[in-house]
Amino acid sequence: MNIDIELIQDSKLNTVDFNNLAFGRIFTDHMLVCDFANGEWKTPKIMPYGPMLFEPSARVFHYGQAVFEGMKAYKDDNDDVFLFRPDENFNRINKSGERLAMPTVPEDVFFEGLKKLLEVDNAWIKKGEGNSLYIRPFIIASEGAISASPAEEYKFIIICSPAQSYYAGEVRVIFAEKYSRSADGGVGFAKAAGNYAAQFYPTSLAHKEGYQQIVWTDASTHEFLEEAGTMNVFFRIGDKLVTAPTSDRILDGVTRKSIVQLAKDFNIDIEVRRVSVTEIKEAAKKGELKEMFGSGTAAVINPIKGFKHQNDTFELPEISDSYASFFKEKLLGIQYNKLEDKHNWRVKL
Amino acid sequence: MNIDIELIQDSKLNTVDFNNLAFGRIFTDHMLVCDFANGEWKTPKIMPYGPMLFEPSARVFHYGQAVFEGMKAYKDDNDDVFLFRPDENFNRINKSGERLAMPTVPEDVFFEGLKKLLEVDNAWIKKGEGNSLYIRPFIIASEGAISASPAEEYKFIIICSPAQSYYAGEVRVIFAEKYSRSADGGVGFAKAAGNYAAQFYPTSLAHKEGYQQIVWTDASTHEFLEEAGTMNVFFRIGDKLVTAPTSDRILDGVTRKSIVQLAKDFNIDIEVRRVSVTEIKEAAKKGELKEMFGSGTAAVINPIKGFKHQNDTFELPEISDSYASFFKEKLLGIQYNKLEDKHNWRVKL
Incomplete structure (x- = not known):
């Protein structure tokens, strides 16, 4: 599958204190974005993580057509990277999306996109127990139209955030x-x-x-x-x-x-x-x-x-x-x- | 109350066929945007309607912190413009927002902002029964952070769309x-x-x-x-x-x-x-x-x-x-x- 790739100029990696990570506030250098329009998913893009333009009338803001997944990537002592039961997340994001009348994400967009993204941002996955890369795939209705009906345009996006353990305290x-x-x-x-x-x-x-x-x-x-x-x-x-x-x-x-x-x-x-x-x-x-x-x-x-x-x-x-x-x-x-x-x-x- | 105003250069008004309006797809020249951050609402801005930048990690995309209202402005034969029970919408958007742990919008931001916006886009409110300007105030969680908790940054936005009647057919x-x-x-x-x-x-x-x-x-x-x-x-x-x-x-x-x-x-x-x-x-x-x-x-x-x-x-x-x-x-x-x-x-x- 073809994936368009635009790499960042300067990595943020060295600016991040991996010993003091608040959950879900720091994101890796890149993200995957795949647009759905005219009944089909377009070529996925890996691009620098950053703000994106949305119509204020995008249906996600008004009618909540938005589903997500939570996954983690783990790195072992040999620098090999592992996912845990990713098929479950793939199946579930589409099950969630169907319930909200959203188009299903193709298997290759999800898995090849994710794999390529983790390759590009591999250095963000830290070794050692407790360390992981939290992966957030999500689908949102981006079409600018506020009639109360399913959108015809969506974005499938994957963003990643380095994580330690989620809960602090009792x-x-x-x-x-x-x-x-x-x-x-x-x-x-x-x-x-x-x-x-x-x-x-x-x-x-x-x-x-x-x-x-x-x-x-x-x-x-x-x-x-x-x-x-x-x-x-x-x-x-x-x-x-x-x-x-x-x-x-x-x-x-x-x-x-x-x-x-x-x-x-x-x-x-x-x-x-x-x-x-x-x-x-x-x-x-x-x-x-x-x-x-x-x-x-x-x-x-x-x-x-x-x-x-x-x-x-x-x-x-x-x-x-x-x-x-x-x-x-x-x-x-x-x-x-x-x-x-x-x-x-x-x-x- | 102070409202910053940036007017468009060229109105879209003449490009719109007011006899063939699909509901909620055409928006007026301007919108109102008011940011909430550090515990307070900032100065509202009236600006050209158009796409806005959002972090892909904005909580609205992940956790659905988003509430809205639907209102209409009507113009009579003397070109006077009327709202219908707008207090109800103001009270309800804040009641909705409270249920989703969102900050309440101040009365002056809501009403003075709306009034100024409708002044600026007055020509979009057409006379004649069936014609109206549909008004969509909404509040969304804009903070870029994906922990599952209420955001600390929001946007209150009003967009407007010229409307005929909503339902067609039986x-x-x-x-x-x-x-x-x-x-x-x-x-x-x-x-x-x-x-x-x-x-x-x-x-x-x-x-x-x-x-x-x-x-x-x-x-x-x-x-x-x-x-x-x-x-x-x-x-x-x-x-x-x-x-x-x-x-x-x-x-x-x-x-x-x-x-x-x-x-x-x-x-x-x-x-x-x-x-x-x-x-x-x-x-x-x-x-x-x-x-x-x-x-x-x-x-x-x-x-x-x-x-x-x-x-x-x-x-x-x-x-x-x-x-x-x-x-x-x-x-x-x-x-x-x-x-x-x-x-x-x-x-x-």
Whole structure:
């Protein structure tokens, strides 16, 4: 496939302090841009990262036709670069896009474009555990027209940001009682831009109470635990791990499904089923709730130290042999090419 | 208030065929742009309408922090220009924005900015019924950072597009059975960008069946009729008018509330209450469902000729003394300064 390439004159690389990276604020030297117009995707371009011109009437600004993915590239000690289950991200961005009536991105544009971009910006992928390059592919409706209907012009863009670990500090969560993230028959399963803005205000209320995240519950009864908005959520009751099944309200997380598989591989008792607030609170009261953790590409695995529901607060016990640590070690080991990868999740570039 | 003004060199006005306007594709010569940064709104600028630079990492592209309003300016035979209940739009854009954790737009930026913009582009507001200037104020998160949290930089923009009537042709609708528009505790009441993209795919399925719009139902049971996504919906059973109450799932439409008031003014029996699919289907079967119509700024009032639910299709009777025509005549009369305006809805610029 043909890719037009325009390289920068001077790399920003030396201006970046890789030991003090705020997540998602520094971008590599280049980006991939591929335009969709007249019913077809044009030749992808790799060009210097920088501001782009958009019509103020671009539909993305008015009607939220925007979907994205989160991926990471990892570099091992031999300077080989790996992606983790990139097919999952490719399939999901198109599944998300279809739900928002957007054109699907061709496989070669996605993969050859990404591969070439990571070649060009290879020096931005740092070795060493915790270091990675966060990759953000996204599709937005660029057509300048404000009738409330799907656009006829789009841009598929990939930008990359060097990353350390996503979360700092301890995470405690609130189980949602009033606000909701998604409805049955809605777009909760999609990585649709609008799903995120909808969470910011309720999450800001949680922050004021000293909680970092909300675990969303079903909008009808607020009784069943769903996901945390940027993470799927797992509960360890005794030695059994439980997580909610995916649905049209819950994102089919790549890290989530990898943990489910790893649990099976390592004979950890795992149940994928509805999890009720009542069950978790009762388990916590009895001391049987040993762990909660979130999973996602940015965070990989994020232990949850406590939770609040209505007027009840719970603090989880310190645990030495945690599942969270176990799965994180296994996942990072596979991602950084240090452990066996029996499911061929790792893809060498 | 200070407004920086940069006027265009050559107006596009003479290049526009005002008898053949597609909705929302032609924009006036100027736009208003006001930046928010470091916790405050800067001096608004009126500048030539045109493409603007955005970081590809602007949060609006990734997390959908975007809200908008729809308003219209009308010109009467004396060349006076009127807005219709603009306070409602001002209050609502800030209510929408708060739900998405965005800063509120100050009253003077909104009103003085809009007034000055309409002065500058006055020649774009055409006289004669059906003609109007559609006004699109919107706020978008412009900060270049892809962490999933509220932006710290925004743009408030007003663009304007000369308009005739929004809908062409007859409108038939499907009552939603599977897909949903919003959840309890969600953002359905807000004019949030993501609410619209979420409707495009289900609406495209409706189009394939020959229906123009979907009337959304509650996500839990799909039994109660809510709104049509770009219109609130009214049902006339016998001589009684019924419409759903607003809620956190349903937009508090300005045209809707004006119709409710007009109905009271003119002693038309109106009930604001939940409307079930079963009730409407039974009324249709008995011949008691005399009318359905949608209301919204773009469409004003849009008669609905028929509907489908499950395998049942209904065609509404032709009606000579329709409420839809009555309210449309009253509303347009007030909007164009031809009828008495007892509630002071009309605001002269």
